[in-house]
Amino acid sequence: MSNTSKAYERLTALFDGGSFTEIDPFAKSAEGEIEVVAGFGLVGGAYAYAFSQDKEVCGGAVTVAQCAKIKKVYDLAQKTGYPIIGVYDSNGVKLTEGFEVMNAYGEIVKASARVSGVVPQISIIAGACVGTSALMANLGDVVIAVKDADFYVTAPSETAVDDSAKDGVVDIVADDFDSAAEFAKSVAAMLPSNNLDVSGYFNFGEPTVAVTDDLGAKALVSAIADSGSVVELKTEYAANVVTAFASVGGEAVGFIAFDGKNLCPKCAYKAEAMAKLCDAFSIPLITIADADGFAKDCEAQMLTAATKLTSAYACATCPKISLITKQAVGGAYIVLAGKGANADLTFAWDTAVASPLDTDSAVAFLWNDRLADGEDRQLLEKEYAATIGSAYTAAACGAVDDVFTPDMTRAKLIAALDMLSGKRETTLPRKHSVK
Numbered sequence: 001m002s003n004t005s006k007a008y009e010r011l012t013a014l015f016d017g018g019s020f021t022e023i024d025p026f027a028k029s030a031e032g033e034i035e036v037v038a039g040f041g042l043v044g045g046a047y048a049y050a051f052s053q054d055k056e057v058c059g060g061a062v063t064v065a066q067c068a069k070i071k072k073v074y075d076l077a078q079k080t081g082y083p084i085i086g087v088y089d090s091n092g093v094k095l096t097e098g099f100e101v102m103n104a105y106g107e108i109v110k111a112s113a114r115v116s117g118v119v120p121q122i123s124i125i126a127g128a129c130v131g132t133s134a135l136m137a138n139l140g141d142v143v144i145a146v147k148d149a150d151f152y153v154t155a156p157s158e159t160a161v162d163d164s165a166k167d168g169v170v171d172i173v174a175d176d177f178d179s180a181a182e183f184a185k186s187v188a189a190m191l192p193s194n195n196l197d198v199s200g201y202f203n204f205g206e207p208t209v210a211v212t213d214d215l216g217a218k219a220l221v222s223a224i225a226d227s228g229s230v231v232e233l234k235t236e237y238a239a240n241v242v243t244a245f246a247s248v249g250g251e252a253v254g255f256i257a258f259d260g261k262n263l264c265p266k267c268a269y270k271a272e273a274m275a276k277l278c279d280a281f282s283i284p285l286i287t288i289a290d291a292d293g294f295a296k297d298c299e300a301q302m303l304t305a306a307t308k309l310t311s312a313y314a315c316a317t318c319p320k321i322s323l324i325t326k327q328a329v330g331g332a333y334i335v336l337a338g339k340g341a342n343a344d345l346t347f348a349w350d351t352a353v354a355s356p357l358d359t360d361s362a363v364a365f366l367w368n369d370r371l372a373d374g375e376d377r378q379l380l381e382k383e384y385a386a387t388i389g390s391a392y393t394a395a396a397c398g399a400v401d402d403v404f405t406p407d408m409t410r411a412k413l414i415a416a417l418d419m420l421s422g423k424r425e426t427t428l429p430r431k432h433s434v435k
Contacts (some may be wrong), residue, residue: 007054015041053085059089067104074111081194089127168237238266259287268305279316293331319420348391
């Protein structure tokens with residue numbers, strides 16, 4: 001039986017040409033056709049499962065039968081270790097099915113939570129995704145939304161997708177479904193099939209821009225990564241830090257790149273999410289540790305966010321490389337680049353400053369007598385940066401593993417990634433950390 005529904009067309013567009021195989025194509029709900037299409041196939045040459053809610057059937061209303069079909073996809077993914085891509089477009093549950101459908105929906109949520117960190121989950125918000133559907137979609141590791149979609153948990157709501165992106169809920173905003181599908185393919189390519197698998201090798205070209213000391217965080221990531229490989233997440237949220245997947249020397253990595261400003265609570269939450277995602281699937285993590293300490297105008301939020309970020313870094317067992325480019329000051333150094341962050345390797349540019357205090361405060365604290373004697377503050381700041389706060393001073397005591405010029409960055413990182421490719425780390429037996 002041929003299927004020409006919009007939901008079916010979306011899945012055939014998502015999978016490699018001719019590879020989509022539908023699951024339960026003849027399944028029916030109590031009142032006729034079922035409101036979801038599901039199946040499996042190849043995405044970029046690797047197997048994946050997917051389901052697409054069908055708004056053309058009863059408005060895509062979620063029924064017990066629809067839940068059973070989606071639940072089958074999750075059960076298969078758990079058994080076989082392949083990713084799940086969910087396409088959401090539904091006006092909500094079918095109220096006439098009452099608590100039966102609510103219980104069935106709960107089974108899907110439980111199944112999604114069970115495989116979280118086991119197989120990658122990508123959510124595409126193609127149309128309406130409200131209430132419990134929004135909750136389920138947000139359980140995905142990466143959430144991609146078409147810009148004119150409806151995505152909120154409490155209806156009615158005036159929240160637009162752009163608002164959700166600025167709040168860090170949506171990872172990628174797409175112009176239309178085809179663009180969203182391409183983003184999903186790019187993300188899926190960077191992730192392994194499951195937490196016991198490894199990512200494939202990529203054939204992207206050399207970067208077209210050289211690494212220099214005047215690049216911002218986003219430009220620096222592009223200069224380090226293979227050409228055309230960068231997939232940025234949460235672009236509209238916490239602009240002081242860039243989080244992205246990319247290929248470096250043919251290997252998939254995650255980037256957390258700070259831009260030299262204070263580490264604020266939103267930046268910490270954004271970085272924490274990326275660190276946990278990379279750790280779940282053993283993706284190497286490169287941190288550009290260029291941060292001027294913690295934000296000072298939001299003490300309670302900063303303490304909570306910094307604690308969670310510290311825990312994420314310290315507990316992560318994926319390969320971790322920290323690079324101090326310009327400065328890593330105070331708590332930001334400890335969290336992002338220090339050995340307490342459990343980094344396997346900490347690198348620094350030859351002009352970088354690693355210090356418990358920013359240069360201005362350190363000079364005032366250490367050399368107040370010299371300032372009182374009339375010595376020039378700017379000269380003292382230069383002296384501090386070249387001596388006590390120097391990356392070479394940090395390297396002399398083992399806090400930094402290597403110091404080099406910016407133009408050597410890509411070669412050094414590729415060599416380090418190659419060396420760390422066989423990393424194995426055993427942790428203490430426990431369910432999970434508390435913070």
